[in-house]
Amino acid sequence: MDADQHQEDGSPRSVPDLGSMPSKYNEQPIERKEDQMPSSDVSIYPGRSEAAPIRESKAGLRLQIERLLHRREAVPVETWQALGEEATMLLVQMLDDQTLQEALRQRVIATLGQLGAISAISQLGDILLNRSESALNRTYAASALGKITDPRVVPLLGRAVTDQNPMVRRQVVRELGRVDQVDAVPYLLILSEDSEREVADLAASKLRNYGVRPGVESERVAPEEDNTYETQTQAKKRPAREYD
Amino acid sequence: MTREGYGRGRVASKRELRALRRTLGLDVRKPIDLNSSPSDVIAAHPQIGKRVADRLLGFRDQHRIRTPADLYQAGVINERQLTTLEQVAYGDLVLRPMITGISTDSANLYVDEPFSVQIAFTPSSLIRPELVSIDVRFPSGKVGRANFTISEEDHGAGRTVLGEFVSVEAGEFHVIATIRDKAGNIHRQSATFGVFTRNPVQMYVTPSYWTQSGNAGAPKFDFDQRRWYCYASVRWVNSTSSTVNLGRAVTVRMTDAGSDIGTFSFNLSGDVVIPPMSTVYGNLQTWHPEGSSAFDVFHAKGDLTFQYSMSGSGFTPTTTLIWRTMRVIGYNIIRVGDFTATERSEYRRAAAEIASSIFQSRDMTVYGVELYRIEGTPEMDADKARFRFIDSQDEINALRDKYTIDNWFMDVFFVEGRWDGAFGSSPTNGPVDKEGNSSGLVLRRDGDTINLGQTFAHEAGHYLGLEHADDDDGCADTDPSDPNISDNFIYSSSLRDSDVITLCQIDKMRRHGLVHSLTP
Numbered sequence: 001m002d003a004d005q006h007q008e009d010g011s012p013r014s015v016p017d018l019g020s021m022p023s024k025y026n027e028q029p030i031e032r033k034e035d036q037m038p039s040s041d042v043s044i045y046p047g048r049s050e051a052a053p054i055r056e057s058k059a060g061l062r063l064q065i066e067r068l069l070h071r072r073e074a075v076p077v078e079t080w081q082a083l084g085e086e087a088t089m090l091l092v093q094m095l096d097d098q099t100l101q102e103a104l105r106q107r108v109i110a111t112l113g114q115l116g117a118i119s120a121i122s123q124l125g126d127i128l129l130n131r132s133e134s135a136l137n138r139t140y141a142a143s144a145l146g147k148i149t150d151p152r153v154v155p156l157l158g159r160a161v162t163d164q165n166p167m168v169r170r171q172v173v174r175e176l177g178r179v180d181q182v183d184a185v186p187y188l189l190i191l192s193e194d195s196e197r198e199v200a201d202l203a204a205s206k207l208r209n210y211g212v213r214p215g216v217e218s219e220r221v222a223p224e225e226d227n228t229y230e231t232q233t234q235a236k237k238r239p240a241r242e243y244d
Numbered sequence: 245m246t247r248e249g250y251g252r253g254r255v256a257s258k259r260e261l262r263a264l265r266r267t268l269g270l271d272v273r274k275p276i277d278l279n280s281s282p283s284d285v286i287a288a289h290p291q292i293g294k295r296v297a298d299r300l301l302g303f304r305d306q307h308r309i310r311t312p313a314d315l316y317q318a319g320v321i322n323e324r325q326l327t328t329l330e331q332v333a334y335g336d337l338v339l340r341p342m343i344t345g346i347s348t349d350s351a352n353l354y355v356d357e358p359f360s361v362q363i364a365f366t367p368s369s370l371i372r373p374e375l376v377s378i379d380v381r382f383p384s385g386k387v388g389r390a391n392f393t394i395s396e397e398d399h400g401a402g403r404t405v406l407g408e409f410v411s412v413e414a415g416e417f418h419v420i421a422t423i424r425d426k427a428g429n430i431h432r433q434s435a436t437f438g439v440f441t442r443n444p445v446q447m448y449v450t451p452s453y454w455t456q457s458g459n460a461g462a463p464k465f466d467f468d469q470r471r472w473y474c475y476a477s478v479r480w481v482n483s484t485s486s487t488v489n490l491g492r493a494v495t496v497r498m499t500d501a502g503s504d505i506g507t508f509s510f511n512l513s514g515d516v517v518i519p520p521m522s523t524v525y526g527n528l529q530t531w532h533p534e535g536s537s538a539f540d541v542f543h544a545k546g547d548l549t550f551q552y553s554m555s556g557s558g559f560t561p562t563t564t565l566i567w568r569t570m571r572v573i574g575y576n577i578i579r580v581g582d583f584t585a586t587e588r589s590e591y592r593r594a595a596a597e598i599a600s601s602i603f604q605s606r607d608m609t610v611y612g613v614e615l616y617r618i619e620g621t622p623e624m625d626a627d628k629a630r631f632r633f634i635d636s637q638d639e640i641n642a643l644r645d646k647y648t649i650d651n652w653f654m655d656v657f658f659v660e661g662r663w664d665g666a667f668g669s670s671p672t673n674g675p676v677d678k679e680g681n682s683s684g685l686v687l688r689r690d691g692d693t694i695n696l697g698q699t700f701a702h703e704a705g706h707y708l709g710l711e712h713a714d715d716d717d718g719c720a721d722t723d724p725s726d727p728n729i730s731d732n733f734i735y736s737s738s739l740r741d742s743d744v745i746t747l748c749q750i751d752k753m754r755r756h757g758l759v760h761s762l763t764p
Binding site: 027033037039054059062063068073074096097099107111113166170239 | 629
């Protein structure tokens with residue numbers, strides 16, 4: 001519970017009490033009937049209903065993929081792999097699907113990265129380098145490409161060092177550091193001179209991981225990126241209040 | 245003597261109605277017949293655009309179009325435009341099935357009377373359609389979905405008939421149909437139908453917040469004004485062939501265990517004018533000040549029955565609703581990244597309205613949403629750059645370990661993207677004191693506000709102690725073999741409109757320290 005009884009705008013903070021008194025409900029429920037609709041005649045969950053299991057086809061596979069894409073949390077890579085290589089091909093095909101909602105398309109991109117899908121490199125590269133894609137989509141594409149173990153991703157990531165959006169460039173730095181290929185060094189050197197300090201600092205840090213000493217100008221502001229994480233002992237910080 | 249109650253309300257504008265339909269996913273365009281669709285329809289199609297439409301129409305004047313590839317081979321469109329066109333248009337030779345219409349078996353649908361839905365699609369396409377999926381929303385608000393195989397006969401005929409449906413309330417019945425072909429492509433279409441009542445003019449009042457029983461509304465207490473508020477949406481349905489004007493006066497009669505405790509009236513902002521065979525939407529709220537009987541009953545965790553009525557054009561529609569008190573949760577939404585004012589407004593709405601309406605079926609709702617940002621100091625600016633696109637679970641832990649808000653609301657870190665593409669994540673049974681590195685939810689940008697609201701509710705459910713409904717969750721009333729388990733809000737692949745919460749689940753959540761009671 002908040003010790004401060006006033007919000008930052010000065011208005012009193014309303015704190016409901018924890019209830020202990022029992023409720024006193026005495027109204028008779030109003031009877032309501034249920035809407036009805038037909039039941040599925042096929043199911044992707046054999047044994048869960050009387051419906052027949054779905055036939056093994058791309059239509060059924062797509063239905064299964066959509067179910068996984070709707071999961072709130074991350075889907076383990078083994079779950080995707082259990083659907084087989086055809087599922088990966090279908091995910092690549094879905095990148096061009098105009099009916100797919102943006103957030104689901106981003107999930108498809110991330111999933112292809114998770115799967116290390118070599119067959120998706122070309123299309124992910126197209127997304128990363130297509131300025132008509134949103135900055136967030138480009139960031140997702142960079143993130144996915146960096147997780148695919150293939151030398152072809154390095155030049156694609158390298159072509160994005162001039163992306164106008166710092167979030168994209170920062171992700172490119174992360175991925176160029178992650179791919180652990182010496183071909184990434186020239187691009188990281190460019191990014192170590194980036195106009196955005198956050199990008200330049202991170203690039204300098206990644207260069208050191210490659211055993212390359214960045215330029216003096218970069219070094220002055222280049223702390224080692226702390227990829228290891230330890231629980232902090234000091235009090236947590238409070239973000240700034242945002243008003244409408 | 246204190247007046248028993250006050251109220252206000254209004255009829256929804258057309259713009260609000262359009263926005264509502266958009267949130268239901270009902271703005272899907274019909275496919276284009278490249279040889280016969282009118283030129284203005286083609287030009288107005290958002291995925292085709294006027295420039296491509298002009299070139300397409302010029303080509304069509306000279307040639308029949310067999311497939312969109314004819315346009316590509318003639319140099320009229322490029323490869324990217326071909327990919328688009330193949331998904332929204334067809335020529336004489338139909339490559340893949342597309343839904344061309346959704347209809348019902350009778351011109352008018354009536355309450356309690358069975359009806360079927362017919363899905364028409366392009367017949368004899370080269371790629372065979374295999375499944376049709378339907379998502380429906382009944383006037384009562386109940387949603388449902390089902391999958392059906394398409395027989396050889398239906399493929400040849402270009403249609404499949406699904407029945408039987410029965411609606412128990414009048415209003416609008418929405419259908420989204422998805423056809424799935426053998427190549428893994430899909431095509432989607434939506435339609436809305438009026439459901440009418442033999443009792444010619446009806447009024448339905450639906451509480452904005454429901455209680456645990458699922459058949460009572462939950463009033464909200466305003467601590468500043470010391471009033472109980474009863475928020476509700478209203479639907480007026482006219483099943484006659486004439487316009488009906490119910491005026492603007494609403495009368496509310498309140499009873500406690502059958503005994504009258506008071507009646508009051510108020511005016512809506514305008515008359516309720518319902519065109520023939522139509523539904524009109526609106527909202528109303530009543531409030532009950534300290535000293536009134538309703539205030540005393542609600543403050544003692546009691547319940548009341550309200551009877552709402554209006555009168556006009558010779559009709560007096562009446563409806564009753566029970567109101568009960570409830571428990572609450574709150575969200576601190578902590579923005580990490582750049583979000584437009586519209587996006588901020590939408591994620592607030594997702595938490596305050598959509599997630600709240602998911603908790604509607606039980607006696608819990610979203611009490612408040614406060615907005616914060618990690619931005620504005622050199623340290624926070626650096627953290628914003630670092631955490632706006634979350635790259636690992638370690639980063640999630642680091643973010644949660646560093647920031648919190650010292651109040652009783654759940655902390656929700658709202659980032660632009662996540663490496664794993666997940667909509668969100670949360671610890672199960674998160675800490676009440678919000679200490680440590682598992683002290684909040686981490687959600688990512690999602691332009692679909694309904695889906696985002698579902699994520700808020702789902703992840704809050706985890707934080708408040710729930711496991712997935714299809715896992716070993718310790719609840720006897722969540723059966724993983726139930727064919728409708730996907731309707732549960734905390735099913736692992738809960739859909740954007742999954743809103744079922746069981747009694748066991750709500751009882752578990754109510755034990756968490758961040759769930760409070762509104763009453764003393």
